Amino acid sequence: MDWTLFLQLMINGLIVGALYGVVAMCFVLIYKASQVVNFAQGEFVLIGAWVCWFFLTKYQIPFVWGFLLTLVFMVIFGILIQVVVLRPMIGEPVISVIMVTIGLSIVFQALMKWAFGVFAQPFPPIFERESVAVFGLEVRTVYLVSLLVSVGIMAGFAYFFKATRMGLAMRATAFDQQVAQSLGISIRSVFAMAWAISAAVSAVAGVVVGVVNGVSSALSFIGIKVFPAVILGGLDSIVGGVLGGIIIGLVENLAHFVDSQWLHWGNLIEVVPFWVLIVILMIKPYGLFGTRDIERV
Amino acid sequence: MTAAAEPALSPSAAAAPSARPLLAVNNIEVVYADVILVLRGLSLAVPQGQIVALLGANGAGKSTTLKAISGLLKTEDGAITRGEVLFDGQPVHGLEPEAIVRRGIFQVMEGRRIIADMTCLENLRLGAFTRRDRGQVPADIDMVYQYFPRLKERTGLAGYLSGGEQQMLAIGRALMAKPKLILMDEPSMGLSPFLVQEVFHIIRQLVSDLGVTILLVEQNARMALQVASYGYIMERGKVVLDGTAAALAQNEDVKEFYLGGGGGEDRKSFKNLKSYKRRKRWL
Ligand SMILES: Nc1ncnc2c1ncn2[C@@H]1O[C@H](COP(=O)(O)OP(=O)(O)OP(=O)(O)O)[C@@H](O)[C@H]1O
Ligand SMILES: [Mg+2]
Numbered sequence: 001m002d003w004t005l006f007l008q009l010m011i012n013g014l015i016v017g018a019l020y021g022v023v024a025m026c027f028v029l030i031y032k033a034s035q036v037v038n039f040a041q042g043e044f045v046l047i048g049a050w051v052c053w054f055f056l057t058k059y060q061i062p063f064v065w066g067f068l069l070t071l072v073f074m075v076i077f078g079i080l081i082q083v084v085v086l087r088p089m090i091g092e093p094v095i096s097v098i099m100v101t102i103g104l105s106i107v108f109q110a111l112m113k114w115a116f117g118v119f120a121q122p123f124p125p126i127f128e129r130e131s132v133a134v135f136g137l138e139v140r141t142v143y144l145v146s147l148l149v150s151v152g153i154m155a156g157f158a159y160f161f162k163a164t165r166m167g168l169a170m171r172a173t174a175f176d177q178q179v180a181q182s183l184g185i186s187i188r189s190v191f192a193m194a195w196a197i198s199a200a201v202s203a204v205a206g207v208v209v210g211v212v213n214g215v216s217s218a219l220s221f222i223g224i225k226v227f228p229a230v231i232l233g234g235l236d237s238i239v240g241g242v243l244g245g246i247i248i249g250l251v252e253n254l255a256h257f258v259d260s261q262w263l264h265w266g267n268l269i270e271v272v273p274f275w276v277l278i279v280i281l282m283i284k285p286y287g288l289f290g291t292r293d294i295e296r297v
Numbered sequence: 298m299t300a301a302a303e304p305a306l307s308p309s310a311a312a313a314p315s316a317r318p319l320l321a322v323n324n325i326e327v328v329y330a331d332v333i334l335v336l337r338g339l340s341l342a343v344p345q346g347q348i349v350a351l352l353g354a355n356g357a358g359k360s361t362t363l364k365a366i367s368g369l370l371k372t373e374d375g376a377i378t379r380g381e382v383l384f385d386g387q388p389v390h391g392l393e394p395e396a397i398v399r400r401g402i403f404q405v406m407e408g409r410r411i412i413a414d415m416t417c418l419e420n421l422r423l424g425a426f427t428r429r430d431r432g433q434v435p436a437d438i439d440m441v442y443q444y445f446p447r448l449k450e451r452t453g454l455a456g457y458l459s460g461g462e463q464q465m466l467a468i469g470r471a472l473m474a475k476p477k478l479i480l481m482d483e484p485s486m487g488l489s490p491f492l493v494q495e496v497f498h499i500i501r502q503l504v505s506d507l508g509v510t511i512l513l514v515e516q517n518a519r520m521a522l523q524v525a526s527y528g529y530i531m532e533r534g535k536v537v538l539d540g541t542a543a544a545l546a547q548n549e550d551v552k553e554f555y556l557g558g559g560g561g562e563d564r565k566s567f568k569n570l571k572s573y574k575r576r577k578r579w580l
Contacts, residue, residue: 184398
């Protein structure tokens with residue numbers, strides 16, 4: 001047993017799992033607020049990364065500005081997608097809406113390849129120091145920042161839904177749209193806002209991965225890993241999405257460890273999350289945190 | 298309560314306010330899904346600072362009337378196809394529900410409809426969603442707790458409250474919006490007689506303390522006519538009788554149908570009653 005490798009992989013799992021968790025939250029946010037299963041979530045991640053890369057390399061603006069511009073872009077983008085594409089679909093069968101988001105995902109994939117090419121592009125270096133020492137361990141700065149960003153976003157979500165007026169309005173809308181309207185909440189604005197937040201936060205995840213690995217269409221893999229994560233967590237639970245993401249990150253790296261040490265089947269890291277998905281669907285279809293309604297009349 | 302003096306029925310001038318009423322529903326027709334005609338020329342008026350009761354059998358269209366006023370009709374594929382709803386003299390029919398809430402009309406829907414996966418406090422804060430004076434909100438939450446002290450003790454999810462507590466929360470949530478007019482749909486539903494007393498007692502207090510106006514839909518007619526100053530009785534999408542609450546409470550037909558007086562089994566509808574005369578309003 002190679003314990004350093006094990007430790008390394010578990011840390012990787014935590015970092016990448018936290019990112020899955022962030023994107024899973026974005027997915028759940030859209031699902032809860034507007035009942036849309038967004039198969040284009042991974043493309044939001046990808047678009048965010050490409051747009052930021054574009055601002056940084058083409059216009060050579062400082063990272064902070066490029067990043068903020070990206071967020072602004074994604075907010076507008078999210079609202080536009082909701083208003084133009086999904087608002088007309090309100091009231092249509094679930095399967096039609098799913099087809100629409102699958103279509104969006106394909107269009108965006110192609111569009112990104114057309115606009116930015118098929119090759120991975122590196123981000124310009126952002127941190128002055130490649131690595132920092134934490135408790136005597138040398139850690140790559142990007143990894144550390146990635147974890148901090150993920151945790152920060154999760155804390156932000158928690159605050160938003162617990163303490164802010166719009167956060168409560170969003171939860172109310174998720175619970176019962178008619179009641180929300182009776183309270184004076186505009187559910188149209190809530191839908192648009194959910195998509196805006198989801199797109200912008202997914203972009204943050206995209207930028208983080210882009211800084212680590214470079215940007216390429218492969219980056220939307222996060223969107224695919226999000227499905228095992230949200231199914232594991234329960235489709236409609238934000239906390240479940242986070243934990244599901246972290247568990248998937250750890251499990252896939254554990255699988256990688258087992259594979260590289262003993263099995264040597266190769267590529268176990270890619271498929272194990274989906275085995276988890278199947279097993280969960282068989283034994284616990286509501287996931288770990290999925291809600292069954294409180295029965296009390 | 299008004300003094301139970303003159304049993305002035307139908308000639309509605311008796312209670313028709315001299316000044317403009319806070320809410321005036323004029324001859325509205327409501328249709329669901331483009332085909333189901335539910336309200337057929339319904340009219341009523343609610344004067345400022347009073348409780349007006351709207352009574353009627355199941356399916357008469359009471360809830361539909363409230364939804365027509367609050368705009369929630371739109372969420373059920375219903376529409377006002379004729380007539381008008383004037384609030385403070387301004388037309389509000391056709392507005393989005395959120396715009397109507399901002400104007401000062403708040404509906405407490407049938408069945409309480411509190412948000413079960415939130416705490417009491419969060420439900421109350423949501424009631425204040427449209428408020429602009431947000432600094433005032435904590436003080437108003439305290440005010441609601443004064444009317445309903447037991448809500449303060451409940452820190453868990455609202456879904457686990459008892460039926461009576463949920464009703465109190467629903468009313469408290471409405472107060473948080475600081476509405477001018479509250480539309481209350483069957484607040485006594487499913488409550489024990491004792492709780493019904495308590496809830497109505499508080500409703501009356503709210504009106505005298507805060508000056509809100511209430512349009513009250515009730516199955517419990519006895520209770521409703523005790524707290525209201527004026528009442529309307531509707532049947533199949535129309536008002537068939539109206540008058541001061543005292544007069545209605547004395548009325549033989551009302552007694553028989555809604556207040557549990559005896560009577561022949563064959564009398565199934567107001568139409569079969571000799572003393573019943575169809576009110577013709579706007580016709
Ligand atoms: N969303 C809807 N779509 C179609 N028809 C409806 C809808 N809501 C109500 N109705 C019909 O309108 C009529 C009046 O319903 P409404 O709920 O207003 O009655 P109500 O007087 O409140 O009755 P209850 O005392 O039972 O609450 C009923 O016949 C009902 O079937
Ligand atoms: Mg009703």
